[in-house]
Structures are given as structure tokens and as C-alpha cells.
Amino acid sequence: MRVIICGAGQVGYGIAEKLASEKNDVSVIDTSAELIRNVRDSLDVRGFVGHGSHPEVLELAGAQQADMIIAVTLYDEVNMVACQVAHSLFNVPTKIARIRAQSYLRPHYMDLFSREHLPIDVIISPELEVGEMVMRRIALPGATDVVSFADGKIAMVAIECMEDCPVINTPLSQLSELFPDLLSTVMGVSRDGKLFVPHSADQLVAGDLAYVATSKDQVRRTLGLFGHEEKEATRIVIAGGGNIGLYVARTIENRKGRTKVKIIESGRERAVAIADELRRTVVLHGSALDHKLMMEADIGDADLMIALTNDDQVNILSSVLAKQLGCKANLALINNPTYHDFTSMLGIDAHVNPRTVTISRILQHVRRGRIRAVHSVQRGAAEIIEAEALETSPLVGPPLRDLDLPDGMRFGAIFRNGVLLKPDGSLRIKPKDRVVIFAMASAVKQVEQMFRVSIEFF
Template sequence: MPPCDAPAAVATCPAPAYIERYYCKSSGRTRLMKIIIIGAGLVGSSLAEHLLHQGHAIAVIEQNHLRCEQLGDKLDVLVVEGSGSNPEDLENAGIENADMLVASTPVDEVNLTACMIARQYEVPHRIARIRNADFITGNNRMKAEHFGITKVIYPEENTLNAVLNLVETPFAIDAQDFAHRSILLRSYRITGDMPIAHRNLMELRNDPLGNNLLVVAIIRDEEVIIPRGDTVIEPGDKPLFIFPRDARDKVLKLVGVDAGEKVKAIVFGDTHTAINIARALQKEIDTVIYIDPDLEHGNLAATKLHGIDVLHGSGEDVDVLKEANVRFADFFIAASEHNDENVMSCLLAKSEGAREAIAIVNNDRHIDLFLSIGINHIINPRQLTANGILDAILPGYVSAALHIQKTDIDVLRLYVSANAPVAHKPLKRSWKRVLGVSIVGAVLRDDAMIIPTGDTILLPDDLVIVFTRAVGIRRVRKLFGSDEQALASSHA
């Protein structure tokens, strides 16, 4: 941990009730759950794999025979070929003894029915993936609890937040938020002209620009470094930062970005997602232009996007992009119905001078290829939905999409027991055994998330997010009492 006397940053973060189901505070032991997942597409299979890795008992219901076979061959889970809206299939999956049901299909009606049935079986926690915005906009007739849902996951919101994360921190190569977007996790590729370059972390924490910044890992020439106070950030490094939202402008200055610079974005698409992105960006940046390939949908967009220029045309038409002055665009965001169209329009926008291109793609094929040929960011709504559900179940979940997850770094989520060696001591004392191998990235305490310093004292029942090299996992777990204290790694 950085040996620093700076106060820890704290953000309010209401803790989900689900955590109480698998952690018993009185005994300090992990209590595993029986979880039923409806749907074995990208969302459901990702959930099953991760939650199985946590040690929970998983049952999956899926209608598609091939998906059932593939999931059964890949994971040690109970697979039921059937429908989540069929009580008999739910009984075959063990709903009578289930602790949680996660309805993750792309069909709202199936997810609603599954949750209503689960309520009849008194399943305590019922999470549903819902596309209909009425369930989150306060419509009294469409309250989620009326349908037996205890937690709604709205894919549109996850996609929108992913775009905003990238736009509000230009040039970031990784972006994730915690605690209702009040804690930011970002990664940048460092260049020699950035103010942060050639400085050690102790110096940064004593700098007003960096006193709320925590560097949890550095990727350097394919090697991963867990930093210490004397670690120097060098050009070419890709450090992973955690900082509170109110420190954003200061962190941007450290990486050479002018937070006060005027920003222009072009949004291309014929979807409600595209309209919502344009509307949200209008509140955050100076200029937004909307391009719609569908004339009828474009007319609808024009009635909803007041103060935004709406153009009709294809994102793959260079004349349309020139009309939108794409060469002056800081961001080009493609959110049409068609993945190929989004990829091609981003590549064309980049070739015409757009600074950053963001493509929304609904599958995980060829993502590395798309990034290697010039697209800056690929946003996969289905993977974001899976991540959103995992964050609801596992507070502080760190996305497996981050570059750091392609290394030997594990992200552990650990509870502090009353008799743990790490409890009741400042981290600069208790963390000496794993210094340089592991680092505490954040602490969830009651309804707050804390960015720690060397003076932070861990208390019983704190949930601690630890970034660690693989060689440090056992030593870290011993600091927290035993291996059973760990909710396990989020490194798949």
C-alpha cells in the first residue's frame, strides 16, 4: 500500500442485500448459494461460468438443444432443456431450494414470468434482465416488485454508461465505474510528454493533482507490476488507476488531457440506444450530431433530440461523414442494428480524422481483430449485461474485459473476519508481507466504497477488493483468515 497520510476517498454505495445470503457475519464464513440461471446465451453462460468459479451450485435452463450440449460439455452445472416460464422445468432445476433466480434471456416476457413463478416458490432473490424502460422510470403501473423482481438489470443503461465512461475520460484504454459511477477505474497508455511520466507514486500522492489517485497495477512490456511507493511510471506503461469522480479533472491533467476542452461527438444509428446516447451526451459535451440511416426513424429522432443536428444517411458514406465534419469529431459512436455496419462506419470515420471510434457490437467474435485495425473501443451490450448482473450479486465486481485481466493479475474479493491478521491495523503495517505482490484497490464498508491509503484500517465485515499477482494469492488469503474467507477471484 502507498505509505501516505492523505485521507481515503469515500463514496456512498448502497450495498445489495444479496451479499448477506452467502456471507454469515456471525461465523465469518462464506455461505454458498444455489442459483438458477434462465438462458444460456452469452449473458447466461458468462454468469454460469463466473458464479461456478465462485463455488456456487448452478442450474441453467435453456430451450436450445445445441446450447444445452455445449454448456454441459464446458461446465459442471445442471443443465435443464426447457423454458424458464414453465414451472415443471423450474422444478427440475431445483427451484424449491433455490436461493436466487437470474432471468437473463433477451425476452422480457420470459424473464417476468420466471420471476413471478420464483416468487411463488419463495426464492429470496430474483434478478431479471429487462429491456422495457418503464420498469426503471418510475411508472407506477410497471413496478418491478409487482412482477416478483427484486433487482432489474437494464441493458440499455449499462451500454449508455459504458459510452459515457469513455467520453468523460478521453484516450482511456480501459474504463469501469463503481458505487453508482462515483468511483472510477481507468487505464491509460503513458507517453513521455504526460505530466505523470517519470514520477514515482510517493511523489504523485504528495502532489495535489494525484493525492486521490491510487495506482493498483502497471503493465510494462507485457510484465505486470504491483507498484510500491518508489515505483516510477515510465513512458509506454499502462497503469490502472482508481480515483473518485471529483478527482477526474486532476487525473486528466496528469495524463495530458484538457478537461475544459470543447468536445464534439457524432452518433450513428437507427436504434433507441443511439438516440439515448445522443441525448445523454448532449448533457455532457459541447456538440452532438446524429446520423440516422433510416429516414422514418431519423424523423422520430429529430422530434426527441432538441438542439441536435439530425442527418439522414449511411455511416459508410464518406460524403455523409464529411457533411457532419467528422474530421473535427473527438468521438464517433456507431450504434446501429447491424454489427458490420457499426464496425465499417467506425473504420471510415477514423480514416476521415475522428479521434476516437466506439463501435457497439452484439457478439464477442473478432473483437481483438477490430481493435487491432483501428477501432478504439468495442462495447458489447450482452457482456455488459452479464457484468451488471455480477455486480448486483458480487459488489465491486471488476470486469473481465479489462486489459489487466489478460495478465497474471487476479482480482480477489475478500471479507475481513474479526480475528483476521489484517483487521484493526493500518494497511502500511498489516500489508508488509505482501507489499509489491498485492495491493488493496477498494474497501466496501456499510454503504460506502473507500479508496484506501496506507493509514486505512480494515474492520470486521469490510469487503476488500485486492489486486494481486498469482504468487501472492495464498499469502493474501491468510491475511484475511483462511481460504474460505475469499469469495474467489474474478479472473476467469
């Protein structure tokens, strides 16, 4: 696949790194000569200095032969124009743009992005994606990662195995016998920093991070079996009143529950603006690192501190401070991947990485075949993929135990006619089944191939 990426920042670099490692033909465009030099030196891609919306730069990057353009520069308007130029002059089939400004994304303006106006096939809003991720984390305390599949009917939860976890030191194959009505499958395990796909005879141990596929209705029961009985937060303090913080507070308000929210915002004008927009949320002006202000926000009585400022260090330090002042749990927004390794040592319960969220959304459109959703885990070490099985797929027909599957792949759930089926050796996949799979990076290409539309399908 030939892909042009406009923007060599964290997201652009991450996508280029992923696609180049899979032997795609990748060109990266950015106005910064330094970023392009870094891309050329580090990755097997072509780099071009210039504006991604300029026709001559796109032509130089090979737009005539490109299958896809991914515009993720810092500027919404550049991303939109790059897609328009790629469509009008070079007829690039698939156009993806990152758009941050919420005014463009209001439902009654969405006709703007039709083929007759601005022909963008996929719009990605990091703020909305991260906001949704934060809301899922609030709803499921105890999970360090939560993603929905199959129109929200299947959940993937990453759960840390506690010392008192009832399912540790038990072969995975026995879990089905112990809990026959539990539609949960352990797909992947991270142990001592190493991610692997477990076999039926493997056992979980305390400290493992298990990636579990389960039905939406059994998520809380699954968390309980892994030793997590935390109650949903009803008193929340948010550090940062930017787009994500405002989205989270507004969403909580719209649900009309009993959850009380307070926002700490450092910018006076922004604090006034969001205070005018929100009805039941208390907005405090000042720094989330101010001990006195945190006490004023009643952080000691709070169930959850969510740090969503634009500064990773402020998010980390305010989360640590909140815990010291008595807050029960915390969740931090962290962009820099080098910080992820020591968050648990500092007492940070969970973190969200906008870069990972955005890359996951883009990958589901890059993946060929009937791929419906993709979630990247552990910095791209593995992917959780939802795909639709076609009649021509090699997965259709034989029992799962008889399939010739690549190493590093495990079935998590099968969704058929609105019903979740737990995968076992005797189950047969049927056409139109939606399959949730955990695949190590080395197996992704083979998994993708299983869901390709072959020529005899037509």
C-alpha cells in the first residue's frame, strides 16, 4: 500500500513507524526540516519538507500512485485542504484527516465533509476519542484499558491481577469449567514487561495485566473475578478545562446522575468560558499543583482525580499530589510514551495516551479486508482487531481447533446475530460473524489476510 502522511509529529511518526514496519510504501511530509530528518534517519520511509496541502509537494511525494492520504498536521485547515487537493488533482481513493476544532464536528455541519464539498472519508477527533476513553474508564474502575467492539456489545478490558484474585494460579482451560456461564476469554497477558498470547494450559499470576474479551453485561463480574470491586466514582475532580475536560464534564452532566464534578483550570478566560457553559460543574481558577486550591476542591473526599491538561508533567504530579491528599484513585493523560514505564511506580492507577487512541482509529482504515475496528496495545506490540468473516475466508467452516492459525494470535469473542459466543475448539465460524482477535505485531499481516475479499467473492 502506498500511503502519504502529512505531519511528522508524534501521531504522524507513530503511523509511519507502524506502516513502514509492515513493508508499506510510506511518504511523510512536514514543514519542519528537523522532523523530516528524524523520520528519514529512523524509519524506512521517504521524507519531504514542505506543506502537505501544496499540490507540487504532494506530487513529489507520489500522490498520483497513492492509495491513501493521512493528514495529521497541527492545523485542521491544512489537513482539510490536503485531502481536497489529493482528491481533486490526484484522485487519491482514501482520505483521512485529524480535525480538532469542535465547531467543524457539530452534527448539522457534517455535510461539509461530503464528496461534493470537502471529500474526507474519515474524520478523527483526538479530543472526542480520548473523551470517550475517559468516560469508559470512569464507568469501569479497576480496568486499566477499556475498548468497545461489535457496536458496544463486546468489551475488551485490561485488568491487573491482584494478590487476592480468584483466577490466578489456575490453568486458563479450567476457568471455563469453574465459570461455565461467564463469556470471558483471556486473549493476551503482559508479565514483567513482556506481552504474550497465553495457551490453555498457562496460568495467570499476581501482577499480570490480562487483556480480556467479555460481553458488555458481564464486565463488572469479570472485574470482580480478577479482584476488582471498586465502585464507580461519584465525586470527580478534573485538572484541565480544555476540550477533553469540557467534554467529560458536559457528558457527565448530560447523564443527569448523582456524580459531582469540579474542574481546575489555569487560564482565567477559559475558566470563565467553561463555567458559563456548564450548569452543575464547579469551576476553580488556578493550578492543579497548588496544594491550597486542591484542598479547596475537596480532593481528600474525591473518588477520582482526572488530569487532562496539555502538560504531561503537570498531569503526573497533580495525580500524585491528589493521592497524597486522600483522593482514592487517579487517571492521567500522558502524551510522552517514555513516561508510561514508571507511572505505576508513582501511584498512577491508569493513563490515557492520545497518540495511541488516534493511531488505533487510523489503523482500522489502513487494515485491508473487512476490518471494523482496531485497538493498538503496548505501543504497537499487539493489536485487538474486530473483523467480519466472509464466505471466502479460510476461517469459515472448520472447527476452531482444526484451523491453521499463526503463532501470536488468539480468538477473544465471536458475535453472531446479536449474540456473543465464547470461542472453543468445537465452534465453527460462519459468514458475517464478527470476530474479535488478539494478534501480536508479527501476526497482524496474516490476520489481515484472513479477512481479505478474494476474487471469487465477486
